[in-house]
Amino acid sequence: MQANTSAIHFGRLSEYWELMPPEKSIFITSTTLRQRASERLPIESAGARWIEVPDGESCKRLQVLESVYHALLRFDAAPDTVLVAIGGGSVSDLAGFAAHTWMRGIELIIVPTTLLSMIDASVGGKNAIDIDCTKNVVGSFHFPTHIICEVNWLSSLSERELVSGMAEAIKHAVLDSEEHFRFFEQIADTHIPPAQLDDKTFEELIRRSQEVKLRYIKADPYDSRTRHALNYGHTFGHAIELLTGLQHGYAVAAGMGAANALAVFRHALAPVTMARIASLLRSFGLPSDIPEAFAMADRALEPEALLELIRADKKRRGKELDFAVPYGIGDVRIEAVSLDELANVVSPLSHPDSMRRKQ
Ligand SMILES: NC(=O)c1ccc[n+]([C@@H]2O[C@H](COP(=O)([O-])OP(=O)(O)OC[C@H]3O[C@@H](n4cnc5c(N)ncnc54)[C@H](O)[C@@H]3O)[C@@H](O)[C@H]2O)c1
Structure with missing residues (x-):
């Protein structure tokens, strides 16, 4: 049975590197954040495995979820794989559902990059995708083991977000x-x-x-x-x-x-x-x-x-x-x-x- 609590950390992503061993970790992020996400990790040369998904709500679609499953298969994701979601609530909702369903559940770490995801979407274990125009109808509970908040992400967020x-x-x-x-x-x-x-x-x-x-x-x-x-x-x-x-x-x-x-x-x-x-x-x-x-x-x-x-x-x-x-x-x-x-x-x-x- 999966735990229903998460450890919450504040600080630089690189300080928590030991939670994400490169041989076990697969990183999932959105197109706009990919470059900045990899710059924050000291692993690019070690050949980190990345899954890139569309920005915002458009990643919470069945077709995108399917493409995530194909990527996990390509990367030989196993029951001990750690899926690290770097992004706003859309990326963590998608990744959470993928982590819950891949091999009946793999470890999830969330690195929230928006204010909403830091205070809300990353906390609480809920995930979901949208079907047609209906939001969040397919989903589950899958608590991340760790949530790593680097407040500095917020500096690039639009005023409206x-x-x-x-x-x-x-x-x-x-x-x-x-x-x-x-x-x-x-x-x-x-x-x-x-x-x-x-x-x-x-x-x-x-x-x-x-x-x-x-x-x-x-x-x-x-x-x-x-x-x-x-x-x-x-x-x-x-x-x-x-x-x-x-x-x-x-x-x-x-x-x-x-x-x-x-x-x-x-x-x-x-x-x-x-x-x-x-x-x-x-x-x-x-x-x-x-x-x-x-x-x-x-x-x-x-x-x-x-x-x-x-x-x-x-x-x-x-x-x-x-x-x-x-x-x-x-x-x-x-x-x-x-x-x-x-x-x-x-x-x-x-x-x-x-x-x-x-x-
Ligand atoms: N699971 C939950 O408990 C829960 C709770 C609340 C909301 N949600 C879900 O969260 C989603 C909304 O999440 P959100 O508000 O975090 O937005 P989002 O993830 O949809 O991202 C909004 C936009 O901001 C961009 N972005 C993300 N981080 C950025 C950064 N640091 N700098 C610049 N741009 C950045 C994204 O690429 C995207 O274009 C909705 O799908 C909602 O249903 C889930």
Whole structure:
């Protein structure tokens, strides 16, 4: 049985070289990162074995997975092979599934290169690929033995990718505590753009975020219920992402705003707390509600299309779905929410007053 924990390290990839003996290791990365990935390893001359996959979400396809299996076969990958995934969440999701299924499971090491993958995708053992247009429908749990975070990777990340990752980090702060949330408010107060934050601040931000996710994973490694709190902002967020084409974190930020509105309707969340979260999101350039997200993407907001996608949510059971309801900072609970309640948040958005807010 595979362990459901990972050792997390901070530092240069080359410092952890002994975890990846060249004769056992196969490295998988994306086209844009290949050059930089090999420069960070002291092994090029020793003839490291590399698998290169397309960039971003496009690598999470069945055809790409098949090409990974062919490469593993060519490289004589055996049960003691270590698959080292260097990249963002897309590469680690693909590699995780390949590692889980190759010879019924080989060791996986993840070297995350985006903020989102450092705080979220690399942590928790989930992996997946997409089928047709449906994201993450084929997947499994396969925990990496090691996660190696070299914060310096973030310096080449686009501002949008960085801010998108920041949304998930803010989500973790809301789940965690007042103190964690204030940590972000203090960063926001400096008015330093995310791309100019120093490595030390990033390292602290990442460590704090990982701790929150790890706490949920420890309580519920295989995502049966407690861990669903990590979906805060995602029920609306996934639908917003599909309709706007915005980066995941931007859509989740707007989804958090919508979840907060639902919680205020339920008298679970104080309006003042909703305003405080919205203000923090906006200070990082993130949308804080659904109309802001559609305005940012320059798309017309059609509430019925949004509701249709929410009705198709994987977590739906009949007329209800499990929903992460914020009661306050540090207090997000999983509760059954009816589709009518979700409609109460979305339907009024077609009102001319709310449409005016987009301009
Ligand atoms: N398994 C999980 O628990 C989990 C959790 C959250 C998200 N995810 C998945 O993660 C994926 C998104 O991952 P992501 O946000 O890390 O993005 P990504 O992996 O899709 O990468 C986004 C882009 O950034 C580029 N990139 C990566 N690192 C870079 C760097 N250091 N410098 C410059 N460019 C770089 C990539 O080549 C790509 O073009 C989605 O498929 C999502 O479903 C998985």
